[in-house]
Amino acid sequence: MTQALTFTVNGKTERIETDDPKMPLLYALRNQLGFKSMHFGCGLAQCGACTVHVSGKPVRSCSFPVASAAGEEILTLDGIGNAAKPHPLQLAFIEEQAAQCGYCANGMIMQAKALLDSNRSPSDRDIKRALANNLCRCGTHQRIVRAVKRAAKMMA
Amino acid sequence: MLNQPMNRRNFLAMSGSLVVTFTLPGAASSAPARQAGPVKTVALDEVDGFLAVNADGTMTVYTGKVDLGTGIRTAFTQIAGEELDMPLNRIRIVEGDTLLTPDQGATISSISISRGGMEIRQAAATARAALIGEASKVLGVAPEQLATEDGSVMSRQDGRRVPYEKLIGDRNFSIKVNAKAPVKDPKSYKVVGKPVARVDIPEKMWGEFSFVHDFRLPGMLHARVIRPAAMGAQLLSVDDAAARRIPGFVATVRRNNFLAVVARDEWAAIRAARAVKASWSPWEGLPEKERLWDHVRATPVVRRDVTLNTGAAEEALKSAPRTLQATFDFAINTHGSLGPSCAVAEWKDGNLTCWTASQQTHELRKQVAEMLGIGRDNVRCIFIEGSGCYGRNGNEDAAADAALIAKETGQPVRVQWSREDEHVWEPKGPPTLLDYRAGLDQNGNVVSWLADAYVPEGQKVSRTTLLAADLAGLPKDPAHTGSIHQQLAIPYVFPNIRTVAHRLAETPFRPSWIRTPGRMQNNFGTEAFLDEIAHAVGADPIEFRIRHLKDKRGIEVLERVARLADWQPRTGAQRRSGTVVAGRGTAYIKYELVRTYVAAVADVEVNRRTGEIRVVRFHIAHDCGQIINPDGLKNQIEGNVIHTTSRTLLEEVQFNRSTITSRDWAGYPILRFPDIPEIAIDLIDRPTERPWGAGEPTSGVVPPAISNAVFDAVGVRLRSAPFTREKVLAALRRV
Numbered sequence: 060m061t062q063a064l065t066f067t068v069n070g071k072t073e074r075i076e077t078d079d080p081k082m083p084l085l086y087a088l089r090n091q092l093g094f095k096s097m098h099f100g101c102g103l104a105q106c107g108a109c110t111v112h113v114s115g116k117p118v119r120s121c122s123f124p125v126a127s128a129a130g131e132e133i134l135t136l137d138g139i140g141n142a143a144k145p146h147p148l149q150l151a152f153i154e155e156q157a158a159q160c161g162y163c164a165n166g167m168i169m170q171a172k173a174l175l176d177s178n179r180s181p182s183d184r185d186i187k188r189a190l191a192n193n194l195c196r197c198g199t200h201q202r203i204v205r206a207v208k209r210a211a212k213m214m215a
Numbered sequence: 216m217l218n219q220p221m222n223r224r225n226f227l228a229m230s231g232s233l234v235v236t237f238t239l240p241g242a243a244s245s246a247p248a249r250q251a252g253p254v255k256t257v258a259l260d261e262v263d264g265f266l267a268v269n270a271d272g273t274m275t276v277y278t279g280k281v282d283l284g285t286g287i288r289t290a291f292t293q294i295a296g297e298e299l300d301m302p303l304n305r306i307r308i309v310e311g312d313t314l315l316t317p318d319q320g321a322t323i324s325s326i327s328i329s330r331g332g333m334e335i336r337q338a339a340a341t342a343r344a345a346l347i348g349e350a351s352k353v354l355g356v357a358p359e360q361l362a363t364e365d366g367s368v369m370s371r372q373d374g375r376r377v378p379y380e381k382l383i384g385d386r387n388f389s390i391k392v393n394a395k396a397p398v399k400d401p402k403s404y405k406v407v408g409k410p411v412a413r414v415d416i417p418e419k420m421w422g423e424f425s426f427v428h429d430f431r432l433p434g435m436l437h438a439r440v441i442r443p444a445a446m447g448a449q450l451l452s453v454d455d456a457a458a459r460r461i462p463g464f465v466a467t468v469r470r471n472n473f474l475a476v477v478a479r480d481e482w483a484a485i486r487a488a489r490a491v492k493a494s495w496s497p498w499e500g501l502p503e504k505e506r507l508w509d510h511v512r513a514t515p516v517v518r519r520d521v522t523l524n525t526g527a528a529e530e531a532l533k534s535a536p537r538t539l540q541a542t543f544d545f546a547i548n549t550h551g552s553l554g555p556s557c558a559v560a561e562w563k564d565g566n567l568t569c570w571t572a573s574q575q576t577h578e579l580r581k582q583v584a585e586m587l588g589i590g591r592d593n594v595r596c597i598f599i600e601g602s603g604c605y606g607r608n609g610n611e612d613a614a615a616d617a618a619l620i621a622k623e624t625g626q627p628v629r630v631q632w633s634r635e636d637e638h639v640w641e642p643k644g645p646p647t648l649l650d651y652r653a654g655l656d657q658n659g660n661v662v663s664w665l666a667d668a669y670v671p672e673g674q675k676v677s678r679t680t681l682l683a684a685d686l687a688g689l690p691k692d693p694a695h696t697g698s699i700h701q702q703l704a705i706p707y708v709f710p711n712i713r714t715v716a717h718r719l720a721e722t723p724f725r726p727s728w729i730r731t732p733g734r735m736q737n738n739f740g741t742e743a744f745l746d747e748i749a750h751a752v753g754a755d756p757i758e759f760r761i762r763h764l765k766d767k768r769g770i771e772v773l774e775r776v777a778r779l780a781d782w783q784p785r786t787g788a789q790r791r792s793g794t795v796v797a798g799r800g801t802a803y804i805k806y807e808l809v810r811t812y813v814a815a816v817a818d819v820e821v822n823r824r825t826g827e828i829r830v831v832r833f834h835i836a837h838d839c840g841q842i843i844n845p846d847g848l849k850n851q852i853e854g855n856v857i858h859t860t861s862r863t864l865l866e867e868v869q870f871n872r873s874t875i876t877s878r879d880w881a882g883y884p885i886l887r888f889p890d891i892p893e894i895a896i897d898l899i900d901r902p903t904e905r906p907w908g909a910g911e912p913t914s915g916v917v918p919p920a921i922s923n924a925v926f927d928a929v930g931v932r933l934r935s936a937p938f939t940r941e942k943v944l945a946a947l948r949r950v
């Protein structure tokens with residue numbers, strides 16, 4: 060049976076219909092609402108590519124039932140900043156050229172944002188720990204750590 | 216068999232409501248495989264094959280090489296922009312479109328710059344000469360008095376200028392690429408050799424970049440393929456009753472052992488695939504994992520490739536007073552791109568168009584045409600960047616899945632592989648087994664070096680059989696690349712050398728190439744065994760390497776890495792006491808013995824109690840000739856180090872007699888942030904030399920440098936990769 064759900068994405072109210080409340084939030088965001096920033100990597104909460112924030116906390120949208128998002132505030136990579144008004148993490152990732160393919164970048168930035176929300180001057184170790192469950196297959200890790208540090212400095 | 220509960224008109228009417236269409240450059244929503252009217256040339260010897268000056272003052276570069284996350288799009292922009300004095304922000308690159316781009320060969324083997332980039336450079340140099348010729352007529356100034364600048368030709372006499380688009384905008388050059396057209400003097404370079412920022416990174420950070428996973432067509436359906444329970448199983452029966460009840464279900468597609476479900480949206484396709492009850496015949500055709508190396512050794516040899524034969528190595532070994540021997544092996548690896556393979560295909564009027572992240576769209580076109588039984592001209596493959604790609608992964612197979620289903624359903628179809636599809640069904644880097652023997656004389660000189668590799672046989676082709684063609688029983692060319700034998704031949708000068716690749720009749724899994732294929736595994740054996748010899752004769756491993764090299768550039772990378780790492784000569788294992796012991800090791804490569812030079816020093820810590828190896832730091836000295844973009848180059852080197860450290864320490868495809876059991880990241884762990892090494896790099900730029908590639912060579916030094924460093928730390932040789940804790944502990948128990 061089709062049911063309607065409402066939540067906000069980046070401050071904007073969105074309404075979607077689904078016949079399966081267990082459908083992962085990822086599919087609602089990508090296929091129904093047209094977002095490209097969060098990526099499908101595993102569907103198993105193992106890699107972090109799909110990370111978005113739900114009410115201030117990073118979640119793996121590939122494994123987060125859309126019904127649980129009802130009434131919540133969702134924040135995506137496009138929502139934290141854009142070319143006109145970039146978030147320091149986005150700027151720092153560009154300045155450090157912290158991507159090879161960049162498929163992991165969404166998860167890295169959204170997970171790092173959660174870290175910086177609670178720790179304003181993380182050490183390398185803090186950053187590596189915070190990102191331990193985000194996978195990068197291209198081996199861009201060192202640049203990503205540097206970018207998060209740089210962002211922390213920019214935000215200080 | 217095509218099970219289609221609705222007629223075409225129905226599902227045409229029902230699809231589309233939730234479709235989100237993204238527009239992409241070069242990927243129009245209805246892109247015919249054949250174009251009416253004049254078609255742009257894709258000839259490799261025509262300037263128009265590579266370049267177009269547009270009336271709006273921009274320029275388009277057409278290249279068959281594609282950006283796999285390596286940054287070559289930016290590098291090509293620099294190369295073309297430099298040669299033509301064109302501002303980089305006015306250059307657009309079209310990659311890997313079989314209708315529009317020349318076939319410059321697959322994007323493999325670290326030859327994108329040395330081949331692809333140089334073809335672009337020569338086309339651009341030819342174009343520049345032609346533009347000057349045209350301008351000379353327009354301005355009435357002799358060509359020698361003309362210069363190019365900022366997308367214009369300018370008179371040195373009076374400063375008058377005419378922009379390129381006024382000379383040729385939207386028209387063809389209609390000239391052959393002139394191999395002798397003068398290229399710029401590297402001394403005058405403005406953008407080549409500079410750390411130009413990657414053109415794609417900002418969009419990727421805003422979350423606005425369109426990967427192949429984001430490509431949509433109107434009316435597009437979503438499909439998932441249901442894979443055999445055992446890899447060689449036959450499909451016995453299908454019950455899709457439960458799948459049909461899922462809202463959005465459109466069809467079940469079956470052809471022999473190829474089984475897929477099609478639905479109006481992606482989640483419905485996933486649910487439907489899970490709901491289909493398929494029964495498969497039992498099959499246990501895989502070797503026993505525990506006895507893999509016995510299996511490899513027992514596999515019939517169909518061919519022996521002697522890759523180097525100097526003097527009489529066997530005889531010299533027999534008469535040598537002292538001999539050494541060792542066997543090395545490297546496990547089966549998965550590419551494991553972070554984003555599973557994905558493709559969209561459209562079948563229209565007998566033509567198939569496919570949007571894919573394939574690293575070889577031109578090859579893919581041939582394979583898809585063969586599978587579908589249509590002409591090559593009826594297939595168009597268009598590259599859209601995907602998740603980082605390190606070789607022939609599942610991209611081509613996802614494209615074939617989509618092509619087959621699109622033809623069967625007559626609808627545009629998107630196939631997104633699952634993580635399990637990728638981990639289990641992408642082709643694998645084959646197992647590599649290597650035997651080494653050496654003979655030493657009384658004075659510790661190496662008088663004989665023998666290497667024997669046992670690797671799958673293969674042909675001189677860059678392809679792997681399409682999975683869909685295989686499962687569906689459709690026409691396919693069974694030829695594949697097998698394994699690569701370079702780096703078995705050695706760069707060192709010894710009087711008697713014989714290196715042989717024993718080509719095996721079969722290998723457990725569909726083989727393909729993964730970053731530094733064969734060469735990485737072979738260099739592991741070669742450079743680790745050389746280290747054993749250096750130790751046996753009491754020589755410092757860097758000095759020993761230098762002593763046996765003639766190549767100045769090779770010697771220089773070794774000397775420079777020694778400086779970078781502050782290497783202190785050592786002539787034996789340190790065997791320090793304590794639980795966590797530090798050590799350092801070195802390794803060298805001259806890629807395929809003809810190009811890029813890399814030398815490494817690895818610093819490791821070995822935990823004697825847990826068997827854990829921590830790679831603390833890698834020092835790399837790197838010479839790939841002329842550097843196009845030093846920051847892009849460093850990015851590639853760092854990627855090589857981390858990726859290959861992961862493969863060396865952790866990665867191994869697990870399987871039972873029926874199928875692969877490493878189905879996701881839990882079953883196939885890779886290196887994570889807390890364990891990544893620091894990386895120090897010394898780049899040697901040689902602006903007047905040919906530019907060579909850097910996507911692979913550094914990988915070749917990683918496993919031997921780590922193995923040699925572990926020996927330095929604790930006095931045991933690790934000859935079987937991955938270097939798991941169990942293997943380290945077992946080796947420590949033996950000393």
Ligand code: FES
Nearest residue numbers: 100101106107121
């Ligand atoms: S796609 Fe969600 S964690 Fe991997």
Ligand code: FES
Nearest residue numbers: 161163195196197
């Ligand atoms: S940059 Fe490719 S996966 Fe991280």
